[in-house]
Amino acid sequence: MRLRDRRAWQKPEVIIIPMIDIMFFLLVFFMMSTLYMVQVKTVDVDMPQAASAETQLAVSYVVTMKRDGSLYLEDQPVTEAALLDRAAAENQRSAKFSVVVRADQGLDYGMVVGLLDKFKARGITHIGLAAADGGR
Template identity: 25%
Template sequence: MRFKNQQQSSSIPEVNLVPMMDVMMSVLTFFIITSMTLTGQRLGTINLPGIAGAGAGESEQKATESLVIGLNRQGEILLDSQVASVAQLSEKMQAYLAQNPEGTVILKADRELAYEEVVKLLKEMSKIGGSRVSLSIERS
């Protein structure tokens, strides 16, 4: 027996795409956040200074072509996350620049460090590397 207000079932099943799209957006968000955390080389606990409104790629160097030097909050030079002296820095930079004629040397200095100390180390580095020495900043 059939009721009057009961509709006949349609032959085409309905597919609700909203749950599937929610899952896809969650997966996409996960991969975006993961890829953002894996990019960029970090040195210890160095907190880089920032600049607002920097365009993409203006001051960016490829990490594979660059030697990254750290300068922590205590004013210690970091090579491969190990404290080093100016003599060790000089030796490492000369070896790197001899092997990589197009390479650059990037200084990542902590934002809490006095700028005079950063300038002092940059001068020492530029004596060795000339125009191939850069100061890294963080976009905010």
């Protein structure tokens, strides 16, 4: 039987390269998973498709117009008068106030233009129209 030489004993080494790989993997995993956890509180509508639609994250109000003409502020039903009053008050408080209108594609175009005109009459100039991302 052959015994090990006590003088040939080596110190244990800590190899950190695999640990760094695992940490980077976890970092990427959590970064990607948090992107899918962000949800905008809105009501589902059939929005028109646009190939060059952009995502805007700094939006104050998201207004949804359903096919029947009903209005929703984020996910809560609201009357047109209350919506315009709240938007005008918020516009007075913040210079960076903006509104995005999500309208159903089957909705009458005149109703959308009418709402945009009422926002403009209240002094709200930062208005956007939402579209589904169909080109990517």
